[in-house]
Amino acid sequence: MLNDVPASYIKSVGQGARKDDINTGREMVNSGGSVPAVVYVANICVALCVGAALKPDVVLENSATTLNHSMALVQRMEALLTQGNGSDVILRVQTLNTDEVKIIQVHSLVLTLQSDVFDELLQTRNSTAMILRETPDCAAVFDKFIRYLYCGDITVRLNQAILLHKLASKYHVWDLQQGLTQYMTQHLSSDSPTGHVVSWYQYATQIGDVTLQNSCLQYLSWNLSSVLQSTELSSVSEELLLTLLQRSDLVLQSELELYEALEAWISQNQPSGETAESALKAIRYAMISPQHLFHLQKKSSVMLKYYESVRDLLFLAFQFHAASPVQLAKYFDVNCSLFTPRNYLSPAWGSPWVINNPTRDDRSFSFQTQLGPSGYDASKRVTWNALFSPRWLPLSVRSPYPEQGSLQPTRTDGGRPRIIVTPATSSPDFAGVSFQKTVIVSARKQGKVVVRHVYNFHQNTEEAGDFLLEADLQRRASEYLIDSSLYLHIIVKPLYHSLIVAKK
Secondary structure: OOOOOOOOOOOOHOOOOOHHHHHHHHHHHHOOOOOOOOHHHHHHHHEEEEEEOOOOOOOEEEEOOOOOOHHHHHHHHHHHHOOOOOHHHHHHHEOOOOEEEEEEEEOOOHHHHHHHHHHHHHHHHOEEEEEEEEEEEHHHHHHHHHHHHHHHOOOHHHHHHHHHHHHHHOOOOHHHHHHHHHHOOOOOOOOOOOOOHHHHHHHHHHOOOHHHHHHHHHHHHHOHHHHOOOHHHHHHHHHHHHHHHOOOOOOEHHHHHHHHHHHHHHHHOOOHHHHHHHHHOOOOOOHOOOOHHHHHHOOOOOHHHHHHHHHHHHHHHHHHHHOOOHOOOOOOOOOOOOOOOHHHHHHHHEEEEEEEEOOOOEEEEEEEOOOOOHHHHOOOEEEEEEEEEEEEHHHHOOOOOOOOOOOOOEEEEOOOOEEEEOOOOHHHHHHEEEEEEEEEEEEEOOOOEEEEEEEEEEOOOOOOOOOOOOOOOOOOOOOEEEEOOEEEEEEEEEOOOOOOOOOO
C-alpha cells in the first residue's frame, strides 16, 4: 500500500520531516487526490512524534524522561472522525422499523483495530458503504460508540449504560464492555427519576453477566426499603420478586412493610394466580404481630382473594404467637424460613449507633430488643452491651514480654476495628434460642446514604471476625464514613431450635 504513495509524501523522521510535509496527505485529499486511509491515520501519529512526543534516548544519571502527548493524539483522532478526512468507509446506521438513517464517515483501520466484528464486516463488504441495523435506542447512542473507538473515552449517563453495553457486546469491543460493567456496579446508588437497578439486574440476567447480576441483587436486598417506596417497584419482574422474597438478608423496616409492598405489586401487575400464591407464601407471617395479621385477614383485598393458599401459614403463625416457642418447637420445625427473621430496622429488633471520630478510642453502647417476635414473649426485653474498638490487636500477635513497668496495651496502631455484642444478663428464657447479631454499616455514595456492608456474627460468637477488615478509618474520605462518623445499625435476631423427638 505504501508503494502507491508519492515519494515526496514519505520522509524519514530522522531526516527532519517538516509539518507542511506531514500535511501533504490532507492537501491531496482536499484537492481530489487519492491517499489510502491507513497512511492518513498513520501520518497523524508521525506528526505527533515529530512535533511533540519525543523520547530522549540519552540516559542521564541512570534516568530517562518520557514526554507524554497522548491527549494531543486523542484530539487529532477526534478531529479526524468529526471532519471525515481520509475516510474510506461510510457507515449507514439504519433505525429498525423506521426510515431514519444516520451517516458516519469512518476509517477502516480504526474499526479493524478495535473490533474483530468490524474487521470481518469490512472484509466482506462490496462497496465503500456499510449498512448497520440498530434499534432506535442503540442508534441514538451510536455516535458515542464510534467516538470511543477513535478516542478511547466516553461520557456515560445512567440511561445509556445498557445501550452502550449492548453495542460493545455486539461488536466485541471488550474493553468498553468491561468498563461499562464496572460503571454499572459502581453507580447502583445513583439517583434516577424512575430507578435503574432493577432494569440493570434484568439485563444482566438476560446476557448472563453473573457479576453484575449479583451486585444488583445485593444492592436491592440491602436497600430494599428505599426500593419498595419508589416507582421502581412496579418494574420488578416476577423472577426477581420471588428471588428477593426467598432471602433472609433483606434490610427493611418490618415484614409488614414487605407484605404491603407485595400487595401493591400484585394489584398493579396482575400476575398469574400461581405467581401471586408463590409470592404470598414467601411472606414470613410469624414475624408480623397478631394484631396486624387480624387486620390483613379482614382488610387486605389480596389476602381475601388468595386466603386459601396461605390459610395454613396464617394458622401456624397464630399458634406461634399464642404458645411458648419452646413448646411450639416440640411439635413443629421452627428452623424453617417462616420463623427466621430478616434484617428489620424497627426498634424492637435493634438500634442505630453513630460513632463520631471512630479512630479516637474505644466506645460502648447499650440497647434493648425484644426477646423474640412471638406474641408470647412480647413483654420480655433483653439488654445488650456493644463495644467498639478501633485498633484492637488479637492476643496471638501481642508480645508476651511487655517492657518492664508498662502495661501491655490491648490496642495498637497495627490492630484492626473490632465490635463485640453481648447480653447484659442471662435468663432462663434464653433456653432453646440462639441470637444472631448483624451489624449494618451505612455510607454515602453518589450523595445517597446506602448500606455499605452487612456483617453477620456466628450464633455462638460475640463478634464478627471480618468486621471492617478492609476499611481505612484514618482517612476522612473513607467510603465507610459519613462526615467523619461511622454509621452502624445493630440487629439481634432470635433463632429457635427444634425440639421434635424422633419416633422410635
